[in-house]
Each structure stands twice: as structure tokens, then as C-alpha cells.
Amino acid sequence: MGAAHDDGTRATGHHSEVTLTVNGTPHTLHLDHRRVLLDVLREDLGLTGSKKGCDHGQCGACTALVDGRRVNSCLLLAVTLDGCEVITVEGLTDGAGEPHPLQRAFLDRDAFQCGYCTPGQICSAVGVLAEAEAGHPSHVTDPATAPGRPVALDAAEIRERLSGNLCRCGAYPRIVEAVEDVI
Amino acid sequence: MKPFGYLRAGTVREAAEALAEHPGARCLGGGTNLVDLMKLGVERPGLLVDVSRLPLDTVEELPDGSVRVGATVRNSDLAAHPLVRDRYPVLSQALLAGASGQLRNAATTGGNLLQRTRCPHFQDLSKPCNKRTPGTGCAAREGTHRDHAVLGHSEQCVATHPSDMAVALAALDARVELDDGRTTRDLPADRFHRLPGDHPERDTEIRPGELVTGVVLPAATASLPSAYRKARDRASYAFALASVAAVLRTSEDGTVVHVGLAFGALAHKPWRAERAEAALRGGPATEDAFARAVERELEAARPLRDNGYKVPLARNLAVDVLTRLATARNRTGTTEEDS
Numbered sequence: 001m002g003a004a005h006d007d008g009t010r011a012t013g014h015h016s017e018v019t020l021t022v023n024g025t026p027h028t029l030h031l032d033h034r035r036v037l038l039d040v041l042r043e044d045l046g047l048t049g050s051k052k053g054c055d056h057g058q059c060g061a062c063t064a065l066v067d068g069r070r071v072n073s074c075l076l077l078a079v080t081l082d083g084c085e086v087i088t089v090e091g092l093t094d095g096a097g098e099p100h101p102l103q104r105a106f107l108d109r110d111a112f113q114c115g116y117c118t119p120g121q122i123c124s125a126v127g128v129l130a131e132a133e134a135g136h137p138s139h140v141t142d143p144a145t146a147p148g149r150p151v152a153l154d155a156a157e158i159r160e161r162l163s164g165n166l167c168r169c170g171a172y173p174r175i176v177e178a179v180e181d182v183i
Numbered sequence: 184m185k186p187f188g189y190l191r192a193g194t195v196r197e198a199a200e201a202l203a204e205h206p207g208a209r210c211l212g213g214g215t216n217l218v219d220l221m222k223l224g225v226e227r228p229g230l231l232v233d234v235s236r237l238p239l240d241t242v243e244e245l246p247d248g249s250v251r252v253g254a255t256v257r258n259s260d261l262a263a264h265p266l267v268r269d270r271y272p273v274l275s276q277a278l279l280a281g282a283s284g285q286l287r288n289a290a291t292t293g294g295n296l297l298q299r300t301r302c303p304h305f306q307d308l309s310k311p312c313n314k315r316t317p318g319t320g321c322a323a324r325e326g327t328h329r330d331h332a333v334l335g336h337s338e339q340c341v342a343t344h345p346s347d348m349a350v351a352l353a354a355l356d357a358r359v360e361l362d363d364g365r366t367t368r369d370l371p372a373d374r375f376h377r378l379p380g381d382h383p384e385r386d387t388e389i390r391p392g393e394l395v396t397g398v399v400l401p402a403a404t405a406s407l408p409s410a411y412r413k414a415r416d417r418a419s420y421a422f423a424l425a426s427v428a429a430v431l432r433t434s435e436d437g438t439v440v441h442v443g444l445a446f447g448a449l450a451h452k453p454w455r456a457e458r459a460e461a462a463l464r465g466g467p468a469t470e471d472a473f474a475r476a477v478e479r480e481l482e483a484a485r486p487l488r489d490n491g492y493k494v495p496l497a498r499n500l501a502v503d504v505l506t507r508l509a510t511a512r513n514r515t516g517t518t519e520e521d522s
Contacts, residue, residue, distance in 0.1 A: 014186035033231070034184045036218070056219050057286060069259075069288045075218045076289070079189050080211065080233055124285065131284065136263040139279040139419060143272050143410075147265035163419035164283020 023091030049089035060165035070127025089119035113169035199364025212294030248402030254293030273409035277351035293395035340383030350447035354428035376452030423448035
């Protein structure tokens with residue numbers, strides 16, 4: 001790890017063609033290597049559900065699902081995602097346009113105030129449900145729990161697993177209740 | 184962010200050759216730290232060598248009973264892997280104590296080892312920093328340094344290494360595999376990271392053109408009682424103020440047979456508590472003995488103006504974790520005798 005510097009001699013270009021399937025629709029884009037997924041979603045594809053909060057992977061407002069896993073889209077260079085399947089909050093509804101059960105639960109529980117963090121909270125919660133089902137432990141899971149079995153999500157598990165999604169309004173109690181409604 | 188070229192490496196050799204050919208190149212794993220540093224202007228690579236799709240994404244048991252973790256295994260998958268949860272619980276616990284679910288899904292094993300300090304002065308181009316730009320000075324030594332090192336720091340640098348995972352690897356006697364495309368070598372995990380000395384710009388012993396290809400967890404520490412405990416400013420999703428990884432094996436009569444102890448967030452590298460380990464080996468596994476040994480280790484601490492709290496915090500964490508491990512072992516022993 002030497003000091004940060006620039007060799008300035010790279011012969012290849014600074015753009016690449018990238019194919020992303022976003023909410024089921026393939027898109028082939030000619031992208032500057034510097035573009036992150038969040039900006040491509042919002043600016044190129046008009047999918048403004050994913051929000052830019054901190055832009056440094058600290059707030060979770062940009063959370064989307066890439067190949068089924070929740071990630072911070074602000075830290076993912078789009079060029080690295082060629083061939084990947086991306087789901088954003090806009091893609092969580094079913095074919096008939098019905099909201100995802102988590103979206104419905106957030107509405108029923110009034111699990112937001114300003115709503116800015118909500119798409120990230122919901123995408124993150126979708127990821128949480130899949131991770132728990134796959135047996136992924138968390139910091140608060142009893143280490144003696146047998147590997148490979150689904151982890152039951154209580155309020156402490158939900159709070160820990162959603163800790164990467166900040167809510168400046170402090171709607172956490174209702175966010176936890178909304179997630180509890182769908183498990 | 185400066186424009187850069189992009190190469191998706193198909194083989195380790197291809198990646199190593201690109202790194203050797205382009206001194207301004209950087210390896211890209213999950214990008215959770217590197218992309219952030221590029222946004223901040225701290226890193227300005229001319230070429231990114233994407234190693235995230237190299238075929239190094241498996242956790243496998245080797246014939247000698249050790250477990251090899253590929254460099255591109257994601258932190259979340261490593262923490263959840265049955266071999267890790269069963270045999271090296273301290274590693275699973277350390278990984279799960281770090282970052283957030285989203286970040287762990289992206290972050291790789293190799294990238295976790297190679298992540299840079301979160302010293303705010305290192306990340307702020309308006310501040311002097313010997314690690315970022317050698318020779319410019321250190322803004323932390325007399326500035327904001329509540330989170331900084333108490334052990335092994337130098338006039339040049341008081342930064343800490345932020346990894347939780349690496350602390351567990353040090354306590355487990357893991358080894359880090361390196362490959363420059365022609366030859367491979369490995370290093371003990373607790374010798375992979377460096378103390379700052381006069382060259383704080385060098386975080387690790389990795390050589391130009393080398394890649395981290397994996398980590399080997401030894402058979403010798405498999406299935407020993409082990410645990411990780413981390414103190415931080417909030418209950419989740421924060422870097423450590425101090426942390427401890429401990430591996431402890433005691434005999435039937437309560438004597439320490441094996442102990443591996445490492446601290447996080449106290450130094451420029453995971454701090455292997457070799458003095459404490461030597462003091463404990465062959466002695467009684469009691470709270471008093473743990474306290475004396477840990478205090479002996481921490482005699483070397485040289486806190487800065489505002490981080491003296493770390494010394495008693497680390498002491499208490501270590502004594503607590505070791506005592507719990509010793510007690511759990513005794514309880515298990517009793518149960519076995521009773522049944």
C-alpha cells in the first residue's frame with residue numbers, strides 16, 4: 001500500500017459498456033468508470049426511489065439488492081456489475097402492481113416521518129428476511145445456535161440487522177414493528 | 184474523482200501483472216473502503232484491477248484439518264459459514280461485530296485486511312497526514328485522537344487499524360497467503376500488518392505487485408473456546424474503541440494450555456498480546472491471573488492526551504472475555520462428568 005498516486009499512463013479508456021438488469025429490464029449503458037450504481041439508477045434510469053443520503057456507505061438510504069443481496073449502491077462502481085440483477089424499491093411490487101408485504105407493513109405502521117430513508121429501509125429489510133431464512137447469524141444471535149438453520153427474528157435481531165439504515169426522524173420503533181408484521 | 188481505467192482480472196496472474204505494470208493501480212474487491220477513499224480524493228488510482236470475480240470465493244477444509252478462506256469470500260458469507268461458526272467462533276463474532284449487513288455483503292476477506300485507517304485526518308485532504316502524504320506531519324497527535332493508538336505508535340503516526348476480522352485472525356494464529364503471479368508466500372496474520380515507525384504509509388508487509396489470495400485458519404486452534412468482544416460508542420455499526428479476541432484452552436485442573444489474545448483499535452495493527460500469553464501459559468486460568476497478565480501487557484501503553492480511557496477499557500474487556508471462556512470450559516467439564 002504505497003502512498004496514493006496516479007501512474008497517468010494507463011492506455012485503456014475511462015468508459016465501458018455495461019449490461020445491468022434492473023427490476024427485470026435489461027439495460028446496456030456506456031458508462032464512465034467513476035459512475036456508482038446509485039447515480040446510474042437515479043440519473044440514467046430515472047429510478048429515484050433509491051436515495052442519496054451520505055454517499056459514503058454510512059446511512060443506508062441507497063440500499064438496493066444486487067443478485068438478491070442488499071448492498072450500498074453508493075459504493076458500488078457500476079462497471080463492476082456487468083451481468084448483475086438489480087432490484088430497487090420500485091421493483092418490489094408484484095406483477096399486478098401490488099406493494100410488497102414490507103411496503104404494506106410500513107404504510108400500516110406509519111413507519112416513517114419524512115420518508116427519505118424508507119426505500120433503503122425496505123430494501124434492507126427484504127435482504128434481512130432472506131439472510132435470516134438462509135441461516136445467517138447476526139451480532140446478537142446466540143453463538144451456540146446451530147449453523148444452517150433459519151434464524152428467528154425478534155426485535156433485537158431486527159434492530160441489529162437494520163443498523164446500517166439510519167433514520168434521522170427516529171422512526172425506529174415503528175420500523176421494527178413493520179418488519180415484525182411480515183415475519 | 185479522477186478518471187481511471189478498469190480491468191476485470193480473470194486470473195491471479197493477470198491481476199498481478201497489471202499491478203506490476205501500473206504502479207498507480209489498485210485492487211478492487213468489494214470497494215466499500217476504496218471507492219469511498221476515491222470519492223474523498225485520498226486514493227487516486229489510474230487503474231482499478233477488479234479482483235472480485237477471481238475464483239477465490241470458497242471456504243474449504245484442507246487435508247491437514249486447517250480451513251482455507253479465499254480472498255474474495257464476502258464477510259457475511261464467511262461469518263455464516265458452518266466451518267467458521269463451528270470451529271472458529273471468534274472469527275464469526277468479529278466479522279459480525281463489524282460494519283453493517285450491506286457492507287458485509289460486499290466486503291471481501293482480502294479487502295478487509297487491506298482496508299485503510301479511519302483516522303479522520305487521513306481522510307481529510309486539508310489536513311497533514313504522514314500516512315496519506317509522507318513528510319507532511321500528523322494532525323492527530325495533538326488534534327482529535329480519542330479513537331487513536333495507545334500502543335506501538337510513532338512520532339509519525341498514531342492511527343489504528345480498523346478491522347475486527349484481523350484481530351480474530353491474529354488470535355487464531357491464522358496465516359495470510361500472498362501471490363505475485365509467479366511465486367506464493369504466506370505470513371502469520373499478526374505479522375501481516377505493520378507498526379507505523381518511520382513509514383506509516385505502509386500498512387502491511389504486502390509487496391508491490393502482490394495480491395492477498397486467501398487466509399488459512401490452522402487446525403491447531405480449531406474448535407478451541409474462543410470469543411470476540413468489542414466496545415464502541417453505539418450498540419451496532421461503529422468502529423471499535425477497543426476490542427479483544429481470545430482463544431483459550433485449559434486442562435482439567437484449570438491450567439492454561441493454549442492462549443491466543445489480541446486487541447483491536449489500540450494500535451496500527453491488531454495487537455497480539457504476547458507478553459500476556461507468555462505469562463498465562465502453564466499457569467492458572469483464574470480472573471486474578473488474567474488481570475495480572477493483561478496489565479503486564481498494557482504496561483507498554485503510551486496513551487495520547489485524550490485516549491487514556493482505552494487502557495482500562497481494553498484491560499476489562501480482556502479479563503472479562505478470558506474469564507468467561509475459562510468458566511464456560513469448567514461448566515462444560517462439569518456437565519460431562521455429571522452425565
